[in-house]
Amino acid sequence: MLKEKDTVERGLVQRVERGWILHNLGKVLRDGPLYLVESSKGKTVYVVDLDRDTCTCKDWRRRRDTCKHIFSAVIFNAKS
Ligand SMILES: [Zn+2]
Numbered sequence: 001m002l003k004e005k006d007t008v009e010r011g012l013v014q015r016v017e018r019g020w021i022l023h024n025l026g027k028v029l030r031d032g033p034l035y036l037v038e039s040s041k042g043k044t045v046y047v048v049d050l051d052r053d054t055c056t057c058k059d060w061r062r063r064r065d066t067c068k069h070i071f072s073a074v075i076f077n078a079k080s
Pocket residue numbers: 046055056057058059060067068069070
């Protein structure tokens with residue numbers, strides 16, 4: 001149980017860190033109510049809706065939980 005919680009928290013910390021990296025690389029753009037977040041390799045753009053807490057990436061679809069793109073949009077929002 002404790003191990004499981006540790007793993008969950010480590011995953012969360014990693015996603016926040018990756019969200020910061022995406023933000024610092026200038027990968028986040030605002031488009032009206034939505035945020036467009038480019039993948040780190042720049043090949044894909046994911047659409048984040050902060051009002052609904054959704055993202056179009058595979059990670060979000062799989063887990064239905066906050067992904068690095070959502071974190072990057074939250075950071076972008078807080079900084080601008
Ligand atoms: Zn995502």
